Structures are given as C-alpha cells and as structure tokens.
Amino acid sequence: MELTVRGLTKSFGRRLVLDSLDLDFGKGVTGLLGRNGAGKTTLLRTLATTLAPDGGQVCALGLDPADRAQRTELRRRLGYLPQNPGFYPHFTVFELVEYVAILKELTDRRDRHREVRRVLAEVELADRAKTKVRKLSGGMRQRLALAQSLLGDPDLLILDEPTVGLDPEQRMRFRALVSRLGESRTVLLSTHQTEDVAALCERVVVMKGGRSVFEGTPGELAGAARGQVWLSDRAPDAARLFWRTADGRYRALGDRPPGGVPAEPGVEDGYLLLLDEPVEVTA
Numbered sequence: 001m002e003l004t005v006r007g008l009t010k011s012f013g014r015r016l017v018l019d020s021l022d023l024d025f026g027k028g029v030t031g032l033l034g035r036n037g038a039g040k041t042t043l044l045r046t047l048a049t050t051l052a053p054d055g056g057q058v059c060a061l062g063l064d065p066a067d068r069a070q071r072t073e074l075r076r077r078l079g080y081l082p083q084n085p086g087f088y089p090h091f092t093v094f095e096l097v098e099y100v101a102i103l104k105e106l107t108d109r110r111d112r113h114r115e116v117r118r119v120l121a122e123v124e125l126a127d128r129a130k131t132k133v134r135k136l137s138g139g140m141r142q143r144l145a146l147a148q149s150l151l152g153d154p155d156l157l158i159l160d161e162p163t164v165g166l167d168p169e170q171r172m173r174f175r176a177l178v179s180r181l182g183e184s185r186t187v188l189l190s191t192h193q194t195e196d197v198a199a200l201c202e203r204v205v206v207m208k209g210g211r212s213v214f215e216g217t218p219g220e221l222a223g224a225a226r227g228q229v230w231l232s233d234r235a236p237d238a239a240r241l242f243w244r245t246a247d248g249r250y251r252a253l254g255d256r257p258p259g260g261v262p263a264e265p266g267v268e269d270g271y272l273l274l275l276d277e278p279v280e281v282t283a
C-alpha cells in the first residue's frame with residue numbers, strides 16, 4: 001500500500017474530528033466523499049503534513065511523517081492542493097508557481113523555469129503566465145492551485161476539492177489529467193461531486209463523523225443502493241428520500257413507494273443512502 005492510516009485521531013478543542021481512522025490507499029485515484037464537517041480536509045491536511053494528528057500512525061510512500069527527516073522527504077515527494085490556497089494577489093501566475101517551486105527546492109533556475117512552464121501547460125494556463133493572480137477567474141485560480149501541486153512530478157497527490165469552480169469543459173479536462181496522473185501515482189481527492197467520483201475514481205471512501213463508513217469502488221457504492229432506488233408517477237411518502245426529476249416522475253430512495261418501479265442506482269444514490277439523511281428536494 002502506498003498510504004496507510006491507522007488509528008488517526010484529531011480533535012479541535014472538544015470536537016473529535018478524526019475518530020481513530022483506519023484507511024489504506026493504493027496507486028490510482030481515490031475519491032473522498034462526506035458531508036461538510038465530516039473531516040475530509042482535516043484528513044488531507046494531516047496526510048499533506050501541514051497538520052499534526054493527536055494520535056495514530058501514517059505511512060506514506062514508505063515514510064513516517066512523525067519522524068522529522070522522513071517528513072521532509074515526504075514533502076519533497078507529495079503535491080498538495082489545499083482547500084483555500086492563499087495566493088499572493090500581486091504575483092503573476094508564473095511568479096506564484098515559481099515561488100512554490102523554490103520552496104520545493106528546485107534550485108537550478110533553468111530547470112525550475114522549465115518545470116513551471118510544464119505545469120502551467122498541463123492545466124492550460126501557459127498563455128496566462130504574465131497575468132496577475134488577482135485578475136484570474138475562480139476557475140483559473142483553481143487550475144493555478146492544481147498547477148503548483150504538480151511541481152516536481154509528485155508520487156502522491158493530495159487534492160482538496162479540486163473541481164470547485166471549474167466549468168464543465170475544464171472539469172472534463174481535469175478528469176483526463178488526473179486519471180492520467182493516477183496511472184502511476186497515488187491521487188487522493190476530496191469532492192462533493194459524486195459525478196466526479198463516478199467518472200474518475202477507482203476507489204471511493206465515504207467519511208462520516210471522522211470515521212470511514214464506506215471503502216470500495218464507485219460501482220460497489222452504487223450497487224449498495226440496488227433495490228432501494230425507485231421511479232414513480234406519484235409523490236412517495238414512505239420513502240426516506242425523493243425528488244422530482246425533469247420528466248415529472250419521482251425518484252425515491254429507500255423503501256418502495258406505491259407504484260414504484262426499480263431504477264438503476266448511481267453513486268449518488270449509494271452515497272445519499274449511506275448518509276441516511278431524510279431530505280425532500282424538487283428539481
């Protein structure tokens with residue numbers, strides 16, 4: 001395993017945010033799902049070595065981040081896209097990525113510039129190299145954040161909500177890039193987009209209250225909802241969750257509503273059922 005987590009615990013004040021978490025991640029792309037506050041960012045920050053846990057062990061790329069020398073080595077080999085990257089607004093796109101490259105110890109100027117140009121090209125920002133960060137759109141900033149995480153071709157990529165703010169075309173390009181990266185690396189990304197998980201991730205982990213409540217493939221998460229997804233012409237009342245779809249029928253999760261016919265489950269269905277939140281949405 002490229003990354004193992006055992007008994008990972010973290011509290012903020014009296015709030016237990018990671019509750020003795022055990023996880024294993026191999027090569028490929030793993031998606032992390034969970035509602036707001038489930039602990040996803042806290043887990044990713046811990047794995048990116050920007051936050052020290054209160055207890056438990058992490059082993060990433062064979063390295064123990066609790067050991068100072070191994071932590072430094074791990075930092076050289078990981079790329080991290082934080083949830084709210086703090087950008088210097090007066091830097092240009094090139095300057096900002098170069099700044100991170102300097103922090104990542106890319107000391108040879110020519111090699112560094114080549115690497116900055118490479119990662120900007122990866123996220124299609126090469127033509128914006130001279131633009132000030134403050135003039136970028138939200139989606140461009142997100143791509144800039146992604147670019148800096150790719151510096152040095154890291155073996156472990158940790159991406160916190162990387163698709164926020166991307167338009168559909170950019171999201172597709174992002175998926176293509178990340179799935180290519182995942183062929184030979186470990187990529188861990190958190191998201192609220194179940195479509196991204198279905199389209200991109202080989203594995204999915206669902207977190208709830210600082211614990212993992214599901215680990216498997218997106219197909220297995222969808223499959224867990226089989227027999228609990230229904231289409232019906234009338235608004236159901238017995239089902240735990242339902243919404244009106246574009247064709248006027250109701251899609252219901254949970255017990256079979258009157259007149260309900262079974263529907264093919266998706267990742268989102270499996271996820272919602274796992275969280276087991278009673279909601280009623282009209283779309």
Ligand SMILES: Nc1ncnc2c1ncn2[C@@H]1O[C@H](COP(=O)(O)OP(=O)(O)OP(=O)(O)O)[C@@H](O)[C@H]1O
Pocket residue numbers: 012013015017034035036037038039040041042043
């Ligand atoms: N530095 C901090 N100080 C105090 N509380 C914190 C801190 N960081 C996170 N928390 C709390 O820990 C809990 C988990 O937060 P975390 O950001 O890990 O969740 P998340 O699953 O990433 O949520 P979201 O989907 O909203 O990003 C939340 O209740 C949050 O308020």
